[in-house]
Amino acid sequence: MSYLNPYIHLEALTILAIIFLISMKFRFIDRGGVVTSFIVGYIIYVFGGRVYFLALLTFYLVSVAFTKIRVRRVKEVENKEDGVRGWRNVLANGLTATATAVASGLSAEQKILFAAYLGALSSAFADTLATEIGLLYPRMPRLIINMKKVKPGTPGAVTYLGYMGGLIGMTTLTLISSTIDKRLTFYEAAIIIYSSGLVGMTIDSILGATVQAKYRCRVCSKNTESSTHCGSTAEIIEGVKYINTHTVNLIATIIGAIxxxxxxxxxxxxx
Ligand SMILES: [Zn+2]
Known part of the structure; x- marks a missing residue:
């Protein structure tokens, strides 16, 4: 029960404070995103312990690195918050992982909960890198449900490069988690991480192409994922009103854990 040990709280606060300051200095994520990451990181640290936290930190650092690279090369993709992650993005990617970390701190079922944690993280990691690296693809991506060419950044758009990005995320997570922890063997960790990551990122694209709400701006008539554009509410043209990119991410991480x-x-x- 690591969360009962006062030392782990002190350790978590110290390490998170350092990461918090670095993130603010280099504008890795916006203020709301940093605060939410701090809370998510703290809960995962004290309930899941160092191993859970290190896996999370790897995901965080690799994701922000690729976001920075992508923003430098392709700036004009709409609605990606200019490469700065917000609190909704952090929660959508981190909520399932946080829940499994808390469960692991309170339960004796260490192996299955660690697998679920890695599954949730793998789905978030694969999908984040697939999006960031996929946006570097020089040609038109294709919509996953009918393989028709669509504009870059369209929900549900996929590219080979995006899947390669997902593989980078899954491979990184496999190497890190099997090096720092022995609850799962290397082969168990690898099979679990690759399966949940591939299923998670694919489900994310399918939901993005089908049920995710798509809007058209009433002012500039551009298509957008956001319910507001040019300072006014946009008109819904496709999908379900309450399902946005963050809801889709959250569902994909739950499926990854399962x-x-x-x-x-x-x-x-x-x-
Ligand atoms: Zn507009």
């Missing part, structure tokens, strides 16, 4: 636990059960059965 896939991870199923894969672990299957691996235990065939062993």
């Amino acid at each position: 896939v991870a636990t199923i894969i672990l059960e299957v691996l235990n059965t065939i062993k």
Whole structure:
């Protein structure tokens, strides 16, 4: 029960304060995003422990690095908050991982909860890098449900480069988690992370192409993922009103966690 140890709270606060200051200095994420990351990071640190936190930190640092690279090269993609992540993005990507970390701090089921945590993180990691690296693709991406060419940044748009980006995320997470922790063997960790990441990022694209709300601005008539544009409310043209890019991310991480636990059960059965 690591969260009962006062030392871990002090350690978490110190390390998070350092990351907080660096993030603010280099504008990794906006103020709301930094505060939300601090809270998510703190809960994961004290309930999940150092291993959970290091896996999360890897995801955070690699994601902001690729976001910075992408923003430098392709600035004109709409609605990506200019490469600065907000609190909604942090929660959408971190809520499922936080829930599994808390459960792991309160339960004896260490192996399955760690698998679920890695599944949620893998889905978020794969999808974030797929988006960032996919946006560097020089040609038109294709919509996952019908393979028609669409504009870069369209919800549900996929490219080979994006899937390669997802693989970078999954490989990084596999190497880190299997090096710093032995609850899962290397092969278990790899199979769980690649399966949940691939399923998570694909579900994310399918939901993005189908149920996610798409809007048209009443002022400039541009298509947008956002319900407001040019300072006024945009008109909904497709999808479900309450499902936005963050809802889709959250659903994909929940599915990633579920896939991870199923894969672990299957691996235990065939062993
Ligand atoms: Zn507009």
